[in-house]
Amino acid sequence: xxxxTADVQTLLGQSKVCFLATQGQNGPETSMAPYAIHNAxxxxxxxxxxxxxxxxxxxxxxxxxICTPEKSADSPLALPRLSLQGRVTPVSEKExxxxxxAYLKTIPDAEPLFSFADxxxxxxxxxxxxxxxxxxxxxxxxxxxxxxxxxxxEGEMP
Amino acid sequence: xxxxTADVQTLLGQSKVCFLATQGQNGPETSMAPYAIHNAxxxxxxxxxxxxxxxxxxxxxxxxxICTPEKSADSPLALPRLSLQGRVTPVSEKExxxxxxAYLKTIPDAEPLFSFADxxxxxxxxxxxxxxxxxxxxxxxxxxxxxxxxxxxEGEMP
Numbered sequence: 001x002x003x004x005t006a007d008v009q010t011l012l013g014q015s016k017v018c019f020l021a022t023q024g025q026n027g028p029e030t031s032m033a034p035y036a037i038h039n040a041x042x043x044x045x046x047x048x049x050x051x052x053x054x055x056x057x058x059x060x061x062x063x064x065x066i067c068t069p070e071k072s073a074d075s076p077l078a079l080p081r082l083s084l085q086g087r088v089t090p091v092s093e094k095e096x097x098x099x100x101x102a103y104l105k106t107i108p109d110a111e112p113l114f115s116f117a118d119x120x121x122x123x124x125x126x127x128x129x130x131x132x133x134x135x136x137x138x139x140x141x142x143x144x145x146x147x148x149x150x151x152x153x154e155g156e157m158p
Numbered sequence: 159x160x161x162x163t164a165d166v167q168t169l170l171g172q173s174k175v176c177f178l179a180t181q182g183q184n185g186p187e188t189s190m191a192p193y194a195i196h197n198a199x200x201x202x203x204x205x206x207x208x209x210x211x212x213x214x215x216x217x218x219x220x221x222x223x224i225c226t227p228e229k230s231a232d233s234p235l236a237l238p239r240l241s242l243q244g245r246v247t248p249v250s251e252k253e254x255x256x257x258x259x260a261y262l263k264t265i266p267d268a269e270p271l272f273s274f275a276d277x278x279x280x281x282x283x284x285x286x287x288x289x290x291x292x293x294x295x296x297x298x299x300x301x302x303x304x305x306x307x308x309x310x311x312e313g314e315m316p
Contacts, residue, residue: 014228015228016228016234017225017228017234017237019177019188019223019225020179020188021178021179021180021186021187021188021221022179022186023185023186024221024243026219026243027181027217027219027220027221027243028179028180028181028186028187028219028220028221029179029186029221029241029243030177030178030179030188030221030222030223030241031223031241032223032225032237032239034234034235059185061184061185061186062185062186063179063182063185063186063187063188064188065177065188065189065190067175067177067190069227069228069229070172070173070174070175070227071227075267076174076175076192076265076267077192077265077267077268077271079175079190081190083187083188083189085182085184085185085187107234107235109233109234109235110235113235
């Protein structure tokens, strides 16, 4: 693996939440959600009661960012981060058990939410991926390279 | 001050970056930017070379989130966070020096960027504000209450 792939893996290991940009009635809206990776898609476990879920149901094309958490020692100008564009779809019945298992491996606190009727598992299938590694270090990542990153680990991140 | 105002102040003191939801050509996009608060508006110092700036110029209604940074001890399900909706406008010439001074007080690393021709100061004027304090703790904040929060501190956050 070259440098950017190692840096992306580091980011994904450090950050358990992502920021969504969804289409609201009066413009784009941002929200936060825990995420996990499964078969190179981004799993989201969302409540029908939350506005981002209504927005996604109305307009499944969203933006999603995963950003290195701030520490007082980091410059806020240069946090390594990934931004993805793609469409969100419900996880199929066939995939549900393996996706749930991957999600809970990453976000064990979410276990009780799987018994709530208003929560469902969704997945973002990335169609465009952009990586900013810091100052002067930015590149697009081809979807095939993104998929290869997870194929090496049998589809899941630590 | 009651409890939510203290919690909002704590968040604003902990987090120097925000996440934007801007209107891209193929749907909403998310990005990261440092921010500062000035006269109850959110200051952003953005490069014309960045896609979020083009998006804002085309469509100034955006979403903006400020979220408590993750630590390994926090549950990723319950990070206190603010989400705002509003319109972004360039900072006026009249306000520029006081806004620049407020911005650099919060983001001192950005000083060299003020000599780059492609960077400009913008401000988000919030029209809707939503606060999630954790599990089962969410409320809208009236714009007048938001403004009052900063009036007590002469318009700026620490």
